Amino acid sequence: MGLLRRGGLGVLMFVAALALMPLLVTSYHDQPDPSADSPRLTSTQPGKAPITATGTAGEPSPLPAPGPSATAPPGTTGTAPGAPGAPGAPAESTTTPALLGFVGVIPNDTVHGTVQIELSVRGSPGPVLFTLTGPKTVSYTDNGPIFVFTPVNDAPWDTTTCPNGSYVLTARATRLNLLPLSVTFHILNTGTTTPVGSARG
Numbered sequence: 001m002g003l004l005r006r007g008g009l010g011v012l013m014f015v016a017a018l019a020l021m022p023l024l025v026t027s028y029h030d031q032p033d034p035s036a037d038s039p040r041l042t043s044t045q046p047g048k049a050p051i052t053a054t055g056t057a058g059e060p061s062p063l064p065a066p067g068p069s070a071t072a073p074p075g076t077t078g079t080a081p082g083a084p085g086a087p088g089a090p091a092e093s094t095t096t097p098a099l100l101g102f103v104g105v106i107p108n109d110t111v112h113g114t115v116q117i118e119l120s121v122r123g124s125p126g127p128v129l130f131t132l133t134g135p136k137t138v139s140y141t142d143n144g145p146i147f148v149f150t151p152v153n154d155a156p157w158d159t160t161t162c163p164n165g166s167y168v169l170t171a172r173a174t175r176l177n178l179l180p181l182s183v184t185f186h187i188l189n190t191g192t193t194t195p196v197g198s199a200r201g
Contacts, residue, residue: 095122097176101119108185127143127173127174128147130151134165134187138151162187167185
């Protein structure tokens with residue numbers, strides 16, 4: 001009789017366990033996943049796979065220290081101080097007065113008849129004194145802004161007014177201390193007298 005009672009009690013407990021098992025399984029699945037609430041931190045370094053660190057909420061996990069940066073240190077790139085184009089470097093002026101050269105005659109050239117000799121300049125050099133030296137000396141001042149050697153009546157120079165021979169034409173600024181220019185050439189007009197010792201073209 002006692003065994004019968006114990007057997008019946010075991011059967012009742014087994015049936016109760018079967019009935020409660022679905023409820024226990026459902027309750028277990030309904031519990032939140034602690035890892036789902038943990039923050040995820042991702043760090044990517046150049047040339048390496050992403051690193052993900054997971055920690056408990058409120059306790060962030062430390063990330064690996066970043067490696068050396070590939071960026072060049074300040075001051076190693078750009079224009080060197082004092083170089084052309086660098087901040088503070090003096091810019092070359094395109095208006096600084098200067099005598100550049102003669103136009104219309106070249107060194108050791110031979111001219112005849114009427115010629116026009118101009119002086120190429122930069123900026124405003126002020127009045128320019130032309131001096132022709134040779135078998136005959138001629139001086140002429142031109143106030144610009146176009147400087148032309150026209151010693152007679154502002155007309156192109158008639159070389160027949162000078163004897164044949166070797167000449168030097170010099171241009172010099174009268175107000176500014178600029179480097180003067182000179183050019184040597186020869187006058188040779190047919191039917192005129194050529195001084196002894198002068199060069200022929």
